[in-house]
Amino acid sequence: MPSAIDVLLPLPIGQLTYLPPVAGRQGTDADAATPVPGQRVVVPWQAGARIGVVADVRTVDAGRGLELRHALHTLEARPWLTRAGLTTIAHLARHSGVPAGLVLATLNPPGLHQELDHQVRLHPGAEGYLSAMGAALHDAAASAGAGDGWMPAALVPAKGLEELRKQGLVDERALPVVATRRVLVPVREPDADLEGARRLAQRIALERLWEIAEAPSAAALAEEAEVGASAVRALVTKGYAEYVEVAAEEPSSPAPWPATAALPSVGVVAPVGDGAVVGGTRAGRLAALVPRLREDLRAGASVVVLAPETALATEAAAQLATALPTSLLTGEASDGARLRLWRDLPSAAPHVLVGTYLALLAPLEPLGRLVVLEAASPAYKLQAGSRTLVSKAARVTAKAAGAPLTLLDLAAGPDLLARMPRGSRVDLPLPALRLHVADLNGGGNWPVHPDLTRTLRQVVDRDRQALILAPRRGYSGSLGCSECGWQAPCPNCDLTLRYHRDEGVLRCHQCGHEERPPLRCPACGGADVGPVRGAGTQWVADQLRKSLGGFPVYRYDKDHRDDVGALVAGAPGVVVGTQALLSLPPLPELSLIGVTHFDTHLAAADFRAEEEAARTLLRLAELGGGRRPLMVVQTHSPEHELLAALAAPDPAAALEVLIGKQLARRKRFGYPPFASLAKLQFSARDRGSALAAAQAAADGLLTGGARADEVLGPASAPVKRLKGRYLYQLLLRAADDVRLEELLARTPQRYPGAKLATDVDPSDVGAFLD
DNA sequence: AACGAGAGACAA
DNA sequence: TGTCTCTCGTTC
Numbered sequence: 001m002p003s004a005i006d007v008l009l010p011l012p013i014g015q016l017t018y019l020p021p022v023a024g025r026q027g028t029d030a031d032a033a034t035p036v037p038g039q040r041v042v043v044p045w046q047a048g049a050r051i052g053v054v055a056d057v058r059t060v061d062a063g064r065g066l067e068l069r070h071a072l073h074t075l076e077a078r079p080w081l082t083r084a085g086l087t088t089i090a091h092l093a094r095h096s097g098v099p100a101g102l103v104l105a106t107l108n109p110p111g112l113h114q115e116l117d118h119q120v121r122l123h124p125g126a127e128g129y130l131s132a133m134g135a136a137l138h139d140a141a142a143s144a145g146a147g148d149g150w151m152p153a154a155l156v157p158a159k160g161l162e163e164l165r166k167q168g169l170v171d172e173r174a175l176p177v178v179a180t181r182r183v184l185v186p187v188r189e190p191d192a193d194l195e196g197a198r199r200l201a202q203r204i205a206l207e208r209l210w211e212i213a214e215a216p217s218a219a220a221l222a223e224e225a226e227v228g229a230s231a232v233r234a235l236v237t238k239g240y241a242e243y244v245e246v247a248a249e250e251p252s253s254p255a256p257w258p259a260t261a262a263l264p265s266v267g268v269v270a271p272v273g274d275g276a277v278v279g280g281t282r283a284g285r286l287a288a289l290v291p292r293l294r295e296d297l298r299a300g301a302s303v304v305v306l307a308p309e310t311a312l313a314t315e316a317a318a319q320l321a322t323a324l325p326t327s328l329l330t331g332e333a334s335d336g337a338r339l340r341l342w343r344d345l346p347s348a349a350p351h352v353l354v355g356t357y358l359a360l361l362a363p364l365e366p367l368g369r370l371v372v373l374e375a376a377s378p379a380y381k382l383q384a385g386s387r388t389l390v391s392k393a394a395r396v397t398a399k400a401a402g403a404p405l406t407l408l409d410l411a412a413g414p415d416l417l418a419r420m421p422r423g424s425r426v427d428l429p430l431p432a433l434r435l436h437v438a439d440l441n442g443g444g445n446w447p448v449h450p451d452l453t454r455t456l457r458q459v460v461d462r463d464r465q466a467l468i469l470a471p472r473r474g475y476s477g478s479l480g481c482s483e484c485g486w487q488a489p490c491p492n493c494d495l496t497l498r499y500h501r502d503e504g505v506l507r508c509h510q511c512g513h514e515e516r517p518p519l520r521c522p523a524c525g526g527a528d529v530g531p532v533r534g535a536g537t538q539w540v541a542d543q544l545r546k547s548l549g550g551f552p553v554y555r556y557d558k559d560h561r562d563d564v565g566a567l568v569a570g571a572p573g574v575v576v577g578t579q580a581l582l583s584l585p586p587l588p589e590l591s592l593i594g595v596t597h598f599d600t601h602l603a604a605a606d607f608r609a610e611e612e613a614a615r616t617l618l619r620l621a622e623l624g625g626g627r628r629p630l631m632v633v634q635t636h637s638p639e640h641e642l643l644a645a646l647a648a649p650d651p652a653a654a655l656e657v658l659i660g661k662q663l664a665r666r667k668r669f670g671y672p673p674f675a676s677l678a679k680l681q682f683s684a685r686d687r688g689s690a691l692a693a694a695q696a697a698a699d700g701l702l703t704g705g706a707r708a709d710e711v712l713g714p715a716s717a718p719v720k721r722l723k724g725r726y727l728y729q730l731l732l733r734a735a736d737d738v739r740l741e742e743l744l745a746r747t748p749q750r751y752p753g754a755k756l757a758t759d760v761d762p763s764d765v766g767a768f769l770d
Numbered sequence: 771a772a773c774g775a776g777a778g779a780c781a782a
Numbered sequence: 783t784g785t786c787t788c789t790c791g792t793t794c
Contacts, residue, residue: 007794011771016794046773046793068794105771158773753789 002065005035006056007043008089010105010112015055018043018071038079038086040111042072042174044165047158049118049174051111053081053104069165072172078346080111084401085361091396095737096760097744098386106385109361110338114176120156121149126169180245183214184221188240201231206240250340253333263287263319268426276407276420279652280428282622285408286316288426289371290323297324297350301368305354306394308379311583316373317354329355329362357382357390360397367401370394375407375416378612381763389761410618411655413611414663418673430652433621434630439638447535448543452594452632456574459592460551463572466592467623470537471600473557473578475501477533481521487532494720499531502538511723540596541576548574556581586625593620598635605718606764607671611662614642614655670733676740678732679762680747681717683725684754693751694728704746710734718766731765
C-alpha cells in the first residue's frame with residue numbers, strides 16, 4: 001500500500017491527493033522523508049506548480065497509486081500550520097458547506113502565493129524512450145545551454161509537459177523565488193597598481209569597502225568613503241570590486257505603535273478557563289486580561305488575541321506591548337513581513353500575537369489561550385470567500401488546541417450571554433452615558449437639529465472636539481425630482497445611485513457605476529432635481545462648515561479620510577464620518593458626539609439591528625477616552641426603549657433587561673443562538689434562472705428529508721438585482737450546527753445558468769420571520 | 771482560481 | 783469555415 005498525501009491548495013476546491021516527493025528527482029538532496037500534516041509542499045498543478053499544505057498522510061491502494069502524481073518537494077521541515085489549524089479548516093469547511101481550499105484561501109496564511117521558479121529537465125537515462133515531444137524538449141534543453149539539462153518550465157508547451165509527466169520522463173523542481181538585492185563587494189586587496197597620489201581616492205574607497213564588506217551601491221560607497229563616484233567606478237572596471245546578487249532579508253513586521261498611555265488599573269482579572277470580560281472601557285478590559293496573559297506566558301504557552309479590524313489590533317498590540325512581549329499581524333504588513341513573522345513564530349519565546357483573522361491559523365504551540373476582542377463585532381463576519389464568522393471559528397480553534405477562550409466585549413450581548421458559562425463572566429462597570437435625544441419629528445434644520453447646532457457652538461467656543469456619525473458616505477442617499485418623485489437608479493442594481501456632490505457624480509455603492517447628475521428630470525422634464533433622502537457625510541460636513549465659521553471640519557469615511565492626526569493630538573475640530581469613525585483612536589478633547597439619524601441604524605435589515613445600534617453608541621462613547629462626552633442622538637423615535645436604557649443611571653443593568661427580551665424573542669422565533677442559520681443565495685443573469693435554481697434547491701431539500709420549517713423561501717433578496725444579476729435566496733433554519741451541516745451536505749451545488757453562494761451564520765437575515 | 775473543451779454568434 | 787466569446791466542468 002503506497003503512502004499518499006492529501007494536499008490543500010488555496011483554491012476553491014477540496015483537498016487533492018498526491019504521492020510523496022521522490023528523492024533525487026529535484027536534482028538536489030532535498031529531504032525526501034514523507035511529509036507531515038501541516039507542512040508546505042510544492043505540487044504539480046495544471047501546467048505548472050503551486051504551494052499547498054499537507055492536510056493528511058494516509059495510504060492508498062496500489063491501483064490508485066499508479067494514477068497519482070508525485071508532489072515535487074516540501075519547503076521546510078517544520079509544519080507551516082498546526083494540527084489545531086488543520087482541524088479548524090476542516091471543521092469550517094464542513095460547517096460552512098464550502099471546499100476546504102476556500103477556507104484556507106480566505107484565512108490566507110502567508111507563504112502560499114510565493115512566486116515559484118519552476119524548472120524541468122529530462123530524467124537522466126530517459127533519452128531512449130523519447131517520444132516526438134520528448135525529443136523536442138531534449139533539443140530545447142540543449143539549445144537553452146545549461147549543462148545540467150535544467151530549463152525553465154515555461155519553455156515547454158503545457159501539453160508536452162503533461163505527456164512527459166505521465167510517462168515519468170521528466171524531473172521537476174520549483175522553489176520560491178528568493179528576493180535578491182545587488183550589492184558591491186570587494187574582490188582583491190589593494191595592490192601596487194593602486195599606489196600613488198592619483199589613485200589615493202580609489203585606494204581609500206577600496207579599503208573602506210573591505211572594512212564594511214558590502215555597499216548597497218557605488219554612490220553609497222563613494223559617500224561613505226568621502227571620495228568621488230568615479231573612483232568607485234574605476235574600482236569596478238579594474239576588477240577590485242564587483243556587484244553580486246545576495247538574498248534580501250524579508251522585512252520584519254511593523255512594531256505596534258509606541259504606547260504612550262499605560263493601561264488603567266481595574267482591579268479584576270480575566271477568568272482562567274473559558275470566560276468573558278464585559279463592560280468598562282476598551283483599555284480597562286485589556287487591563288483585566290494582562291495578569292492572566294502573563295501567567296499563560298510564564299507557563300510556557302503563547303496567546304493569540306484576535307481583533308475585528310486592523311485599527312483595533314494595532315491599538316491593542318500597542319497597549320499590551322507595554323506589559324508583555326507582543327507581536328502584530330494584520331493586512332497592513334507586507335507579504336514579506338508576514339512571511340518572516342510566520343516563519344519565526346514556531347521558534348519564538350512565549351509571547352502574545354495580536355492580529356485580525358489573519359492570526360487565527362498562526363503556528364503557535366503550545367497555545368495557552370485564545371482571546372477575542374469586541375467579540376460581538378459584526379466585522380468578524382468575513383464578507384468574501386468562505387464568509388467565515390471569525391469569532392465563531394475562534395471557538396473551534398481554541399477547542400482543537402485545548403486552549404481556553406476568553407471573550408472581551410463592551411456589553412454582554414445575546415450570544416455571549418447564551419454561550420458563556422455562568423460565573424465565568426467578569427463585569428466592569430459601564431460608565432453612564434450623557435445622552436440627549438433630539439426629536440426629528442416636527443422637521444426644521446435638516447440634517448442638523450437645532451439642539452446639535454447649539455451644543456456644537458459650545459464646542460467651538462471652548463476649542464474642544466466633536467464627532468458626528470452620519471449613516472452613509474456621499475452627499476445624499478439619492479438624487480431625485482421634487483415634482484414626480486423620480487430617483488436616479490443604478491442600471492446594474494436594484495438601488496438608487498448615491499449623490500457625491502463634491503465630485504459631481506452619481507455613484508452606485510454596490511457595483512461602482514458612475515454617471516453625471518441630469519440637469520432635468522428624465523421622467524417628467526422638471527427642473528427641480530436635487531438631493532433627496534438621508535444626508536451623507538458630505539452634506540453634514542458642508543452644513544457644519546457653513547454654520548461653524550472657520551472651525552476645522554474633517555471628514556472620515558471609506559471614500560475620504562482626512563488626516564485627523566491633529567485631532568488625535570488634541571487640536572480643536574469636528575470630524576464627520578460613517579462607521580469608519582469607530583476605528584479612530586480616542587480623541588483627548590472630545591466633548592460632543594452627534595448621531596444624525598439613529599433610525600437608520602435601528603432599521604438595518606437584520607434581527608440584530610437593535611443590538612448593533614446600541615453597540616455603535618457605546619463604541620462611540622469609548623472614543624472619549626477618560627472623558628464622558630455629551631451624546632446628542634437625532635431620531636424620529638425619541639421614545640425608543642433602547643435610548644431609555646442607554647440613558648439610565650445603570651445602563652449595564654438596563655441593557656441586560658433588553659437583551660433578555662431579545663433572547664426570548666429569538667427563542668420564540670427560532671433564531672440564533674437557539675438555531676443555526678444559512679443563507680443560500682442564487683444569482684443569474686436572468687430572473688427566471690435564479691428563481692428556478694432557488695426553487696429546485698428548496699424542492700430537493702424538502703424531498704430529501706428537510707422539514708418544511710427548515711427551508712424558508714425562495715424569496716427575492718432584499719436587493720433584487722446586483723451587478724447585473726438577479727438574486728433569490730433560501731434561508732435554512734436548523735436546530736443546531738450539526739443539523740445545518742446535514743442540510744448543507746444535501747444541497748446540490750450546480751444549477752443550470754445560476755450560481756449558488758452559501759453563507760452560514762449570515763449577517764443580514766432580515767427582521768424576525770414567522 | 772485557472773484552465774481547456776464545447777456551444778453558439780458572426781463575418782467572409 | 784474560421785475565430786471570437788461565453789458557459790460549463792475539472793483540477794489528484
